[in-house]
Amino acid sequence: MPEKRENKGMIRGIPHDTIEQSLPILAVFVAILVAVGGIVEIVPTYYLDDGEPKVEGVRPLTPLELEGFAVYRREGCFLCHSQMIRPFRDEKERYGHFSLAAESKYDHNYAWGSKRTGPDVARLGGKYTDAWHIQHMNAPRSVVPESVMPNYHFLNTPLDLSRTKKRMEVLGMMNVPYSADDIANWEADLKAQAGVDDGAGEAGLRARYERTTWTNSSGEVEQWTATFVPTPINVRAFDGNASDVTEMDALIAYLQQLGTQVHFEEGVDYYHDKFGQPYRK
Amino acid sequence: MSAVTEKEEYNYDIVKFCVLTGILMGVLGTLVGTFVASELAYPWLNMDIAEISFGRLRPVHTNVVIFGFGGFLLLGGGFYMVQHSTHARLRFEKLAWAAVILWLVGCLCVVATLPFGMTQSKEYHEAEWWIDIILALAWVCMTITFLGTVAKRKMSHIYVGNWFFMTMLFMVTYIFVFNGMCIPVDMTFSYSAYAGVHDAMTQWWWGHNAVGFFLTAGFIGIMYYFVPKHANRPIYSYRLSVLHFWSLTFLYVWVGAHHLHYTAIPDWTLSLGAGMSIALIFPSWGGMINGMMTMSGAWDKLRTDPVMRFMVVALAFYGMSTFEGPLMGAKSVNALSHYTDWTVGHVHSGALGWNAMIAIGAMYHMITRMWNTEMYSDKLVNMHFWVHLTGAILYITAMWGSGVLQGLMWRAFDSYGNLVYTFADSVAAMHPFYALRAFGGFLVFCGLCIMLYNTLKTISAVKAGSNVALGAAAKA
Numbered sequence: 147m148p149e150k151r152e153n154k155g156m157i158r159g160i161p162h163d164t165i166e167q168s169l170p171i172l173a174v175f176v177a178i179l180v181a182v183g184g185i186v187e188i189v190p191t192y193y194l195d196d197g198e199p200k201v202e203g204v205r206p207l208t209p210l211e212l213e214g215f216a217v218y219r220r221e222g223c224f225l226c227h228s229q230m231i232r233p234f235r236d237e238k239e240r241y242g243h244f245s246l247a248a249e250s251k252y253d254h255n256y257a258w259g260s261k262r263t264g265p266d267v268a269r270l271g272g273k274y275t276d277a278w279h280i281q282h283m284n285a286p287r288s289v290v291p292e293s294v295m296p297n298y299h300f301l302n303t304p305l306d307l308s309r310t311k312k313r314m315e316v317l318g319m320m321n322v323p324y325s326a327d328d329i330a331n332w333e334a335d336l337k338a339q340a341g342v343d344d345g346a347g348e349a350g351l352r353a354r355y356e357r358t359t360w361t362n363s364s365g366e367v368e369q370w371t372a373t374f375v376p377t378p379i380n381v382r383a384f385d386g387n388a389s390d391v392t393e394m395d396a397l398i399a400y401l402q403q404l405g406t407q408v409h410f411e412e413g414v415d416y417y418h419d420k421f422g423q424p425y426r427k
Numbered sequence: 428m429s430a431v432t433e434k435e436e437y438n439y440d441i442v443k444f445c446v447l448t449g450i451l452m453g454v455l456g457t458l459v460g461t462f463v464a465s466e467l468a469y470p471w472l473n474m475d476i477a478e479i480s481f482g483r484l485r486p487v488h489t490n491v492v493i494f495g496f497g498g499f500l501l502l503g504g505g506f507y508m509v510q511h512s513t514h515a516r517l518r519f520e521k522l523a524w525a526a527v528i529l530w531l532v533g534c535l536c537v538v539a540t541l542p543f544g545m546t547q548s549k550e551y552h553e554a555e556w557w558i559d560i561i562l563a564l565a566w567v568c569m570t571i572t573f574l575g576t577v578a579k580r581k582m583s584h585i586y587v588g589n590w591f592f593m594t595m596l597f598m599v600t601y602i603f604v605f606n607g608m609c610i611p612v613d614m615t616f617s618y619s620a621y622a623g624v625h626d627a628m629t630q631w632w633w634g635h636n637a638v639g640f641f642l643t644a645g646f647i648g649i650m651y652y653f654v655p656k657h658a659n660r661p662i663y664s665y666r667l668s669v670l671h672f673w674s675l676t677f678l679y680v681w682v683g684a685h686h687l688h689y690t691a692i693p694d695w696t697l698s699l700g701a702g703m704s705i706a707l708i709f710p711s712w713g714g715m716i717n718g719m720m721t722m723s724g725a726w727d728k729l730r731t732d733p734v735m736r737f738m739v740v741a742l743a744f745y746g747m748s749t750f751e752g753p754l755m756g757a758k759s760v761n762a763l764s765h766y767t768d769w770t771v772g773h774v775h776s777g778a779l780g781w782n783a784m785i786a787i788g789a790m791y792h793m794i795t796r797m798w799n800t801e802m803y804s805d806k807l808v809n810m811h812f813w814v815h816l817t818g819a820i821l822y823i824t825a826m827w828g829s830g831v832l833q834g835l836m837w838r839a840f841d842s843y844g845n846l847v848y849t850f851a852d853s854v855a856a857m858h859p860f861y862a863l864r865a866f867g868g869f870l871v872f873c874g875l876c877i878m879l880y881n882t883l884k885t886i887s888a889v890k891a892g893s894n895v896a897l898g899a900a901a902k903a
Contacts, residue, residue, distance in 0.1 A: 162669055166590070167583045169574065173593060176676060180598040180640075183680030183703070184605075187696050188628050216616070220544030222482025228766055232689035236838040239846050247691035250623035255548050258627055260686060262766040262833075263467065265850040287470070292855035296466070296473035296480040309612055316610045316618050 201416070202370040203407040206252050206322045207400070208355050208379060209310050209336040210391070214400025216313070217301065217393050218257065226295070228259035229268040229404070242269040243410045252322045264295060269405030276384050279398045301393040302385070310336060323360035323368065339399060340391040341383040348381050355379050377406050437510045438517040439797045445503025445527060446790050446797075450879050452495030452534065453783070457872035460488040464868045468861035478542040486546060486553040490537045492778065493551060493642070494562070498534065500786040501595075501645045502527055502569060507793055508588050508652040509573055513580035523572040529565035533558055545615045549630050551637050552606055556617045559607045566603070570596045587668045591648030594676050598640040606633035624691055631683040638774075639679035642782050647675075647714050653789040654718050654738050658728060663720035671713025678707050685756035688765060697758070704756025711749030718742045733809040737788035740816060744780025748773060763838070768860070769830025772823050779819035779871055787815070787878065794882055800894040803884035811877045818870025821863055829860035 165171050207215055218224070231237050233244040245268050250256055274282075281288060284302075286295040311332050318324040328335075331350060338347030356379060358370040370376070384398035410416070466472045466481045473480045510517055517523055536558045540546075546553040554562065573596060577589055606629050608620035619626050655662050662668060684692065684700025719742050722728075728735040751773050755764050764770060795802060802808055836856060839847040888894040 163584075166585050169578050169585065172585060172590065173574070173597075176590075176594050177597050179673070179677050180594060180680055181601065182677065184601070184632050187681060187684060187699065188625075188632060191625055191628055191693065191696070219546065219548045220483075221477075221480070222485060222544075222546065222548075224548060225482055225485055225550075230690045232762070232765075234689070234762065234838070236840070236846060240837070240850065245691055247624045250627075250691070252622055254622045254626065255619040256621075256623050256626035256630065257548070258687075258690060260550060260766070261770065264854070266766075290851050292851040294467050294470045294854060294857075294861075296470060296482070297475050298480075299475065300477045309616060312612045313616075313618070316612050319610060320618065320620065320622070322622075 201246060201248050201408045202374045203376055203409055204248050204251060205355060205360065205376065205407060206317070206324055206328075207403075208339055208351070209314065209332045210339040210396050211400045211403055212313055212317075213305055213307075213310055213336070213393075214396035214398070215253075215257075216309075217397045218400060219255070221298065223267075224257045224259045226259075226261060226263035227265065227267045228262050229266065230258035231266055231268050237266070241266045242405065243416075245405075246408065246416060249405070249408055252317075254317060254320060254322070264293070267401065267404055271402050271404040271406035276382070276386065276398055276402070279401060280385055280394065283394060283397070301397060303393055305391045305393050305396050307333065307336070307391075318363055321362040321364055321366070323362040325354075325361065328354055337391060339379065339381050340395045341381060341388045342391055351381065352379055374409075377403075377409070379403075436516050438506070438520055438523070441517065441520070441523055441527060442503045442507045442793060443797055445499045445506065446793055447882070448527075448531060449496055449499030449503060449786070449790065450875065450882060452491055452499055453786075453875045454872065454879055455538075456488060456491035456496050457868060457875055459484060459491060461865060461868040461872050463488050464861065464865035468858060468865050477544075483542050483544055483546075486550075487538055487541045489551060490541065490553060491534065493637070494530075494537070495534045497642060497646075497782060497786065498530055500649070500789065501641070502530060503793065504649045504653070504786070504789050505569070505573060505592055505645070507797075508592070508649065509576045511656075512586035512588060512652060513576055513582070515576055515579045515581055517572060518575035518579055519572050522568045526565045526568035526572060529561055529568065533562040533565060536561065540615075547607075547609065547617060547619065549606060549619070549626075550634055552603070552630070552633055555615065556607070556609055556611050557614060559603070563600075563603060563607075566596070566600060570600070586652070587662065587665075587672065588648040588651035590672050591644045591651060594672075595640045595645035595648065598636055598644070598680070602633040602636045602640075606630060627687055627690070628684070628692060628696070631686040632680075633683075634686060635683035636680060638777070639682070642777065643679070643711075644675065646782055646785055649789050650714070650718050650738070650742070650785055653785070653792050654742070655721050657732075657735055657738060657788070657792050658722055658725040660721050660723070660725050663717050663723065667713050667717045671710040671717065675707075675710035675714070678703055678710055682707055682756060685761060688758050688761040701756055701758050701761075705753045707756075708749060708753045711752075712746060715742055715746035715749065719746075733805065733812045734788050734791045736809075736812050737784045737791070737815075740812075741781050741784035741788060744776055744784065744819075748777040748781060751776065763834040764830060767830040767833040768826045768857070769834065772826025772830055775819070775826065776823045779815075779822060783819075783871070784815065787811070787875075790878075794885060795897050798886060798889045798894075799897050800885060800889050801897060801899070803881050803888055803894075807877050807881040811874045811881070814870050814877065815874035818867045818872075818874060821867030821870065823867075825860045825863040825867060829857050829864075832856055832860075 231241045231245045284299040285297055286293040311329060314324050314329045314332055334347040335351045337343045338351040356376045358374060358376060360368040380399060380402050385392050385394040463481055463485045506517055506523060537554045540555060541553060545555050547555060577585055609617040611617040621629050681703035682700055684696050685704045688697050722739060729739060754760055755773060791808060833853050836848045836853040841847050
């Protein structure tokens with residue numbers, strides 16, 4: 147054991163000798179000191195407005211999209227694809243408007259990612275056709291020869307519906323504004339969106355997910371302006387087959403709505419709003 | 428001889444178990460790492476099997492190397508250090524064994540669930556909620572054992588290595604618990620208690636402090652015991668250790684925000700994170716300098732002792748990657764480096780250079796002391812050193828090259844103001860780097876296989892009584 151140097155006593159007026167001879171004192175100091183940074187940086191995000199520009203149009207995912215998000219998470223898509231566009235010129239050219247905090251406010255868990263082995267997908271919705279996505283999932287290199295993405299044709303399996311309702315209930319507990327009606331109609335809505343019910347449930351689905359009043363379980367109401375028309379829900383057989391609901395249906399339904407909910411307007415400065423100033427119209 | 432009686436007093440069984448498990452975890456983790464790296468270079472290796480596709484297997488690699496290899500080094504090295512630096516036998520030995528067994532069970536559950544897509548999707552915290560509980564229980568058992576042993580130390584002062592270790596134990600408890608908050612849907616799925624911005628902030632508060640405390644404070648603690656012990660020199664500066672201990676403890680916590688530069692997080696948080704990241708070079712280099720300068724008067728050992736080489740090169744990598752970290756934490760550099768392989772390169776210069784090499788050095792040190800024997804082959808230790816170092820350097824330089832190239836290709840505009848490259852162009856440009864990276868990782872894996880073989884041969888020689896007792900070769 148290398149001998150520690152003899153009693154140094156005070157260091158710049160601090161009785162360090164006392165601290166390091168007492169386990170309780172050392173432990174308490176350490177326990178307090180390591181907590182400071184996290185508290186200062188994280189707690190204010192719950193109380194300050196400056197992270198969240200007020201935009202309309204961000205809604206919870208439909209049951210089918212929610213299942214798609216679960217597939218996205220299960221396959222680890224977020225490890226190679228980010229969902230967070232930064233406010234740079236090249237990212238605007240390549241991916242579109244930079245991402246706003248509000249756009250992921252219902253994302254449990256967040257899916258911003260940290261690495262772009264593949265391109266960002268924050269605004270993928272509507273960029274490619276369903277047919278492109280199906281081909282790209284089944285055999286990525288048949289449409290993008292340079293791609294290093296695995297083949298995902300194993301997603302052509304029936305979607306497991308045993309957790310959908312529970313997922314919505316759990317998210318509802320955490321203030322994602324699913325109403326009792328939304329949760330009760332999960333199965334009808336899911337099948338309607340995947341186009342396997344011959345259009346029977348489409349009106350109900352649209353009424354529920356194209357609404358403009360959202361109330362969460364804490365009773366907080368988000369009311370969009372009367373003139374705001376929410377982005378229409380995509381309703382079709384996403385995997386090209388209207389006979390059953392597959393994981394491919396769910397995943398493509400999820401991808402096709404990414405980044406389409408907020409309607410960005412010319413001349414509106416969403417950036418400075420980020421710093422707490424009201425944006426200009 | 429007092430050394431012999433000391434060895435009889437200490438609990439070495441648990442340390443031996445941890446060291447051997449750690450080496451096995453290292454072999455497994457680098458094998459999986461080499462495979463996933465190869466998948467990126469040659470995507471046909473995904474073989475259309477869901478369970479081994481990159482997205483599912485990559486977290487198996489990260490979890491096994493961090494919590495398997497790193498975790499068992501911390502358990503084993505920590506239990507070894509705390510006994511030696513307090514001159515006391517491990518307290519609550521059953522609890523210590525509970526910690527080790529639960530940790531092993533937790534790690535094996537991670538390996539068994541992630542390939543089937545059970546993931547919380549939070550990087551380095553992928554294990555589902557019930558596995559989190561197993562790991563958390565192990566951590567609590569470890570903490571009680573450690574603090575209990577420090578409490579019955581046979582000297583008045585608590586050794587500096589134990590300060591760092593304690594910081595790790597506390598902080599990892601905080602971040603693991605808060606980041607792991609979730610509501611389960613069932614055994615295979617849970618939703619984080621936080622969403623969007625809050626989830627991102629909490630995740631990177633965890634993500635960076637898993638690096639800052641699990642892989643830095645804990646390993647610095649290990650360094651503070653094993654480097655002076657192996658070099659047989661006292662720590663260079665007591666005052667520096669005090670200074671960099673408190674500053675590291677305070678500063679590291681703030682810097683997680685630099686993983687989110689230019690995102691939808693409030694700008695003041697990011698600037699704070701960037702500023703603190705730059706300041707962090709001082710406590711980091713304090714540790715590096717203190718470790719390096721401990722070698723003064725013992726530099727000649729580098730010529731003859733490959734274990735010493737592992738430790739010194741580990742410190743050099745620590746200094747290098749803690750210079751690189753603040754650089755990448757600065758906003759303007761991060762604008763280029765974020766989302767690219769540069770991040771991966773940076774992580775691995777820390778992981779392969781600093782963590783793995785100090786861990787391997789400490790493990791060789793412990794093996795020879797605990798079994799009271801020379802290694803079966805010093806040549807193989809030396810070979811391990813060079814194979815590992817070559818692998819690490821190939822890996823890191825490949826990722827630097829690909830990372831900077833990616834960043835530059837993405838932002839390149841031609842004279843008409845159009846983007847020069849498609850994203851696919853940048854993916855194609857990565858291929859040679861990805862192939863080189865996979866080869867570098869393979870060398871690291873080979874090095875650990877050499878270590879496993881050497882260790883098993885050493886132990887079997889001890890069992891057969893044909894070994895050379897520690898120090899006997901030098902005297903002869």
